[in-house]
Amino acid sequence: MASHKDRFENRVTAESIEDALRPLVQGGRVERFPAFVLRLQHVQHICHKITGRLRGRSGAASESDTQEDWRESPETCSSSSAFDFLAALHPTPAVAGEPRLTALQAIRQLEPFDRGFYAGPIGFLSRESAEFAVAIRSVLIVRERAHVFAGAGIVPGSTAEGEWAEIGAKMANFVRMFPRPSPPLRSLPNLATLWATLVVEELARNGVTHFVIAPGSRSTPLVTAAARHPDTTLMVHHDERGAGFYCLGYARARGRPAAVIVTSGTAVANLLPAAVEAATDRVPLLLLTADRPPEQRDCGANQTVAQPDMFLHFARWTKDVPCPTPEVLASSLLSDVDYAVSMARGADPGPVHLNFMLRENLAPEGGAVRDTAVPGLHSE
Known part of the structure; x- marks a missing residue:
């Protein structure tokens, strides 16, 4: 929370999500709760909870808008409404950039590879609810090969060394699953x-x-x-x-x-x-x-x-x-x-x-043991 760069990156993403949600919720009213820090084993995240009441498919407030419960009703939780949200929210600035269209165009021009499933939405749809997350840290297993994906956002104040270290910390949980084979x-x-x-x-x-x-x-x-x-x-x-x-x-x-x-x-x-x-x-x-x-x-x-x-x-x-x-x-x-x-x-x-x-700590069995200039300090 003390890093200006991290707070700026978080604010850009949160404001973008709020702007995307306003056309889809009742009265355009979106509430962002105070930030909190989610501490994991290798990394920490600055998080916000952002909420709003869902509009009906016709654009008018649905019956659920007047209920105490803010969840979607069966009538309004449809594939179309869920995909409307996906289309509005994906990709977030965290995985694309801001402004979105300019950032996406730059990615297509500059990245020489297809991201595949990386940073794509993953989740479920049911009759009563939908939940999606962004596959920022993910592993794709193809036959006997595992592809580990992670990334970092570049904002004012970013340094190459800092972002590289951040990616390493994000990948640590996955990498530990695939230890290097022991030497013979x-x-x-x-x-x-x-x-x-x-x-x-x-x-x-x-x-x-x-x-x-x-x-x-x-x-x-x-x-x-x-x-x-x-x-x-x-x-x-x-x-x-x-x-x-x-x-x-x-x-x-x-x-x-x-x-x-x-x-x-x-x-x-x-x-x-x-x-x-x-x-x-x-x-x-x-x-x-x-x-x-x-x-x-x-x-x-x-x-x-x-x-x-x-x-x-x-x-x-x-x-x-x-x-x-x-x-x-x-x-x-x-x-x-x-x-x-x-x-x-x-x-x-x-x-x-x-x-x-123990006799010799780490010296090899053959070759010079200490100083080649001293006679006799060789083992054959």
């Missing part, structure tokens, strides 16, 4: 990425689709896998303690666990308060922590602390997942994930800790 596992750059992809995919298959990320280096494969999955939602929280409690609140409100991902070392210790509360209150919680490989543990640095038993007295189950290796079957990893979710949501729900040992 062989195309992933290394085993760490492969294992993280399998973990997130199995969690999503078990209904764990919300992830809270506390940024860090060692956990990068898990974060990347969660961000790329088409069915997951992510929230970034820069404080691990707060991230843990956010997941706790999410589980209380939604009745299902969320997963928190943190890097190694003291970041893991910050999850302890949330784990204690989850254990005491029997709230499902998944703690996904990244860790160094065995040879880099207990080296004296604060980021090399022993992580596997950090939640030992509170976790319903703890698993120290070994470093990704071809010697460990992927089915074993998936089984661990399945068991973790079942323990978190079981008869005695609570926190579950999966501690993932």
Whole structure:
């Protein structure tokens, strides 16, 4: 409502509808109610309710004009009256422009394609009523191909970037129905990425689709896998303690666990308060922590602390997942994930800790690892 451009666009459309309705309603009296905002998942709309009493087919007021009820009577709700309204209202400025005839002529000259069903009226006619909507956001399915349609109105104050972003927001619901196919596992750059992809995919298959990320280096494969999955939602929280409690609140409100991902070392210790509360209150919680490989543990640095038993007295189950290796079957990893979710949501729900040992985060198996100018930093 704060955007002058959006209010102007809405006013042009509303005034055009009022002008089109006046010849069709009793006394030319049209009432436009105050604007309100309709909030949807991806977009918001400025809306008006516009009403008027229907005239009879002869041009005189029908019997329904004197009734309290403003709906059409069976005598006046006919195909002809409904199509009169369609002819007067379609196309609205939202899909054509203003003034209408000039805009339609420009569209025919400038658009190199047929709009087909896009922006056409869709609805129903019955003996007592009629209802139509404009197919602004629509999908046309022809055999095995889906065509998604959306658009935006250009008015003074419009920018190409803003209108393009608006179209993307309008199409988001449809596009989410057609996720991109997952890449073949062989195309992933290394085993760490492969294992993280399998973990997130199995969690999503078990209904764990919300992830809270506390940024860090060692956990990068898990974060990347969660961000790329088409069915997951992510929230970034820069404080691990707060991230843990956010997941706790999410589980209380939604009745299902969320997963928190943190890097190694003291970041893991910050999850302890949330784990204690989850254990005491029997709230499902998944703690996904990244860790160094065995040879880099207990080296004296604060980021090399022993992580596997950090939640030992509170976790319903703890698993120290070994470093990704071809010697460990992927089915074993998936089984661990399945068991973790079942323990978190079981008869005695609570926190579950999966501690993932990782070596190289995202470096490919072949080629330069860090700096080609340094001798020895190549893997064949």
